[in-house]
Amino acid sequence: MEAKERIVVALDVATIEKAKELAIQLHPYVGAFKIGLELITSEGGPEVIRHIDDVCGRYYFAGKWEGNPSQIFYDGKFNDIPNTVAGAARAVTRLGVKMFNIHCLGGVEMMSAAKKAAEEEASLRKTPRPLILGVTLLTSLDYQALEELDVAPGWYDRSLKEEMIQRMVRGLALAAQKVGLDGVIASPQEIKLLRQWCQPEFLIVTPGIRPLWAAAGDQKRIDTPSAAIKAGADYLVIGRPITQPPKEIGGPIEAVKKIIEEIEVVV
Numbered sequence: 001m002e003a004k005e006r007i008v009v010a011l012d013v014a015t016i017e018k019a020k021e022l023a024i025q026l027h028p029y030v031g032a033f034k035i036g037l038e039l040i041t042s043e044g045g046p047e048v049i050r051h052i053d054d055v056c057g058r059y060y061f062a063g064k065w066e067g068n069p070s071q072i073f074y075d076g077k078f079n080d081i082p083n084t085v086a087g088a089a090r091a092v093t094r095l096g097v098k099m100f101n102i103h104c105l106g107g108v109e110m111m112s113a114a115k116k117a118a119e120e121e122a123s124l125r126k127t128p129r130p131l132i133l134g135v136t137l138l139t140s141l142d143y144q145a146l147e148e149l150d151v152a153p154g155w156y157d158r159s160l161k162e163e164m165i166q167r168m169v170r171g172l173a174l175a176a177q178k179v180g181l182d183g184v185i186a187s188p189q190e191i192k193l194l195r196q197w198c199q200p201e202f203l204i205v206t207p208g209i210r211p212l213w214a215a216a217g218d219q220k221r222i223d224t225p226s227a228a229i230k231a232g233a234d235y236l237v238i239g240r241p242i243t244q245p246p247k248e249i250g251g252p253i254e255a256v257k258k259i260i261e262e263i264e265v266v267v
């Protein structure tokens, strides 16, 4: 995979207008755009996708997709009973996205139902099935958060607490792999372990990426683009370092070019 293919820009904005502005500048330099809950809730998923597809030279004509492949990562994080998630997977497949995600905590039956539904819909429409990625344990849920929910004992010592979180991530990732999901979302700190636990072709998609020149912001467990790729990440989800780069770097295009240069050294 080329360096630019590995970059997924997080369009964390509230309007189609702002999302389009970024997509117009960046689409020749990146593999995908992640659209998330804020944008799809305020503007409507299909509408957002239509506009971004348009920018990326992709359109639906006479019952099939034409032009360039999709550049949309639909970050809907589906989590519900199997029948409902299967319906959502069918719907998002119909929209022709490149990838979407579901929560592994929805269970094995739910993940299987999503995969089956996406496969059926894709074959019905003769389009490629979107990649399906599992969200293991949200990185915002540390051990303390599980304790607050009273689902984890408070008397474990620190190493046992770390071990338990790791076991959860491992179990969820292996279950996702077993049911045939294409990969998982993982923080930079989890990449090396996931590479040991999972098959080489199982995809790892990593947010929390900060080039040395970018501000960390609210991200705590961060790593640089080159370090994450070296550790075994396939795709990098990058938001603010590209969409709001420091002044001395320039604008989004200069930022993404710098990141491509950094990744090219290690791929």
Ligand code: C5P
Residues within 6 Å of the ligand: 010, 012, 036, 138, 139, 140, 185, 187, 207, 208, 209, 217, 219, 237, 238, 239, 240, 241
């Ligand atoms: O701006 P920044 O590079 O921090 O954006 C990272 C993107 O990845 C955001 O859309 C954020 O919601 C998402 N994300 C994350 N950490 C996770 C899962 C998703 O930062 N564990």
